[in-house]
Amino acid sequence: MNVVRSICCMVSAVLAWSAQASPARVQTAEDAAAAQLHQQVDAIFAPWSGADTPGCAVGISRDGALDYARGYGVSNLEYDVPITPDSIFHVASISKQFTAFSILLLVHEGKLSLDDDIRKYLPELPDYGKTITIAHLIHHTSGLREQGQLLNLAGWRGDDLATEADMLWAVTRQRKLNFEPGSEVVYVNAGYTLLGLVVKRVTGQSLRAFADERIFRPLGMRDTHFHADHSEIVKRRTSAYRLGEKGDWRVSIPNYDHYGSTSLFSTVGDLLKWQDNLIRPRVGATAVMASMLTSGTLNEGRSIGYGGGVRLSTYRGLRIIEHDGADAGYRADVMTFPDQRLNIVVLCNGASVEPQELAQRIAEVYLGDRMGPKVVPAVKAPMATLQALAGTYWSPLTDEVVRVETKDGALRQVGVGMAFVPIGKDTFRPGESTHEWRFRRSADGQHALSILDFWPTPRIFKRVSAPMPTSAALVSFAGQYRSDEVDMTYAVRLADGKLTMRWPRQKETTLEAVGGDRFVSGMLGTVTFTRAASGEVNGLMISNRRLRRLHAERLATSKAPALAEGQ
Structure with missing residues (x-):
């Protein structure tokens, strides 16, 4: 038995002895109800509780008080280190809300404006003929291209060290935008990398130093920081994993020396403190938090459902503030129900874990009796209908292609495999998601496809009818x-x-x-x-x-x- 497991056994033995030696506390009805909730949470994470699998740390708070925190699975498979509530995770895109909050603090102090042209602070960016503002970066309406994909197309491999300078190189070489700023919303990381640089150029402090001083220390988030040096030692850091071709776990850790869009390190306990600050602000003026939780809009005035690095949505009829994160083998989700004062954090170190789904299931344990129906009732679609809808669809706007096939009695997206659930005439939902794929017959008799996901701008496709090349x-x-x-x-x-x-x-x-x-x-x-x-x-x-x-x-x-x- 290794040292870690020996220590765990010794601690368990001491706790058991203490329980026998001390007078038993009378369990109240409230204690029993809490224990029942916690047992249901444990059951949700049973698949990730083994001694030879990565897993998750979970934190839940109600009315600002910690309700439950526990670790499941293994933090480091090479040394059999268990995950605990104190384990530190790379939380990927959950980082964005802290970058946005830093920017909004500076806006509140009059040091910059949401309407400022970003070239005021980043003059090395090309002039695209259309102004990109700070607000465009925050709300993913800038039209900038995805930084990681640009590096991939420039020859970077997924496990290469990617620095802040590399990201700036990729972004500043862009000659065209995906779309006119403010006309659409497409989630990209480049905007938040640039926002981190704006903080540095306005304050003279790195985003890490600014966030430490203005956010993390005031909130007592002692185990949280923006990670700017991949070689820095971080005690209690988890490793991360993905499944290999043979079904074995393989190390999968991002190699980043850039941050703003990603690279926040934190624990479930620290993130619960931050989530409570979203509901009851202690750091940041009321106006700052109001901006954080106000949706951006498109040029036409339509709301996009995204505030300062957070999604503003609903789950089964209840209002939520939420964001997920995924980098290499790390997966994370933070979900707040502001009206019910319930906060949930799920941080995981396996690429095949679905933390958003797990957080939703936790929410159902605590708030299920106050929620609306879970899913739209499915309807039946004849196989002939499914076969008629299968095919290749192309978007004239974005030049994207999606392919749809019938397989195992269901309609599926090629390469994804998730079965589509019929929810209306020629309308489907991929699996348990809330996305909608709507097929419609156009005037020329061909099928068209509209995909509506979280964002308010649907993706429109038409069926490809061109012959295959000779x-x-x-x-x-x-x-x-x-x-x-x-x-x-x-x-x-x-x-x-x-x-x-x-x-x-x-x-x-x-x-x-x-x-x-x-x-x-x-x-x-x-x-x-x-x-x-x-x-x-x-x-x-x-x-x-x-x-x-x-x-x-x-x-x-x-x-x-x-x-x-x-x-």
Whole structure:
């Protein structure tokens, strides 16, 4: 038995002896009710309570008082260290609300304005002809492209060290936006990385130092900090894991030296203190908190349901303030029911854990009798209907492609596998999510698709009807393509009847034809080849949810650089 398990056994023995030696406290009805709630919470986390699996730390508070905190599973599988309520986790995008709060403190003090052009503080950013404001960054309405995807397209691997300078390099090279600022909302991390830099340039302090001084120390969050140095030692830090191809756990820890959008380290106890501050502000003026909890709007005036780094929504009829986080093997969710004064924190170290779902189940234990119906009742859809809806759909706005298939008696998104649940005529919900996929027949008789998720702007697709490319057409796409925006050259070649694409330091990815000049890649999203007026292929575009139409120009053979073997 290792040292940690020996210590745990000794502690358990001492506690058992103390219980026998001390007079038993009479259990009240209130104690029994609390114990019952806690047993139900334990049952929720039973799958993650083993001695050979990652797991979660859970914290629950009611009316500002700690109700329950417990660890489940293992913090470090190499040393059999158990997760406890004091375990420290990388909480990924939960970081954003602290970055937003820092900005809003400075706004309240008159040191900047939400309407300021970000180039006032970050003059190295290109002038896109449209002003991007501080508010656009906070509310994900800036139109900036996703920083991590830009680095990937520039040759960075997932486990490479990514620094603040790297992120700034990627963002400042952007020549086009995904959309006009304020016209849409698309979640991207780049905006919050830039907000962290704005704090530094306005105050002369790093975001870490500013947040320590103005947020964490005043709230007694002693185990919380923005992590700016991947080599820094952090006591009680959890490791993180993902499942390997053989079903074994593999280490999966982000390698970041940048923060603002991510990289907050914290515990369930510290985050409960912060969540209570959202309900009963002790740090930050009332006006600051009001701004935090006010939804941003689009140019047309429509509310987006996102405030200062927090989602403002409802769950089963009850108002919630919530955000999740996911980086490498870390998964996290914080959920506050302000009207019921219930706070829930779930921090996990396994990539296959679903903390948002777990937090919702905890909320149902505590508030189920006050909640509305859990899901919209499902309706039946004949197999003939499902088969008619299956196909490939393309968005003229974003150049995205989604593919829908019938499999095992249900409609599913290709590559995702989650069964669609019918909830109305030609309307479906993927699994237990609240998203809606609505299929409609257009005037020309073709099916169209509208996907409505958390954001208020639906994604509109039309069915792809273009024929598959011929063998001769596939040959015509092969060549080398250059994107100055990410300083990279891509090689497209034909192998075994299929196109593939590769670039230095990345695995080769297959481009699957979906019709015409359009292809899909599991790594990239949609790859669309472009043509000159003469019909000759002259470039390609890469598009996905957070990055639209990044262009690469086809190089003449004489200009195409040779890729070294293995690149």
